[in-house]
Amino acid sequence: REIQLSGEQFTYNGQQQTLLSEKPVTLNQPQATIHAGSLDADLASGNWNFINGVQGEFQLPPRKD
Secondary structure, rough: OEEEEEEEEEEEEOOOOOOEEEEEEEEEEOEEEEEEEEEEEEOOOOOOEEEEEOOEOOOOOOOOO
């Protein structure tokens, strides 16, 4: 899956494998968009915490009957 993350300022810690932003961020992927006031991501575990005013849109794949 392709993920695009955008925002004004990020702090990456290579040793701890974390990505932080205290500024608004937007995550886009083909069927979802998430906007948040900040981000705290643990890249090693894959745990991404979107914080403060989180809004999102998710499109379900077409149903197969």
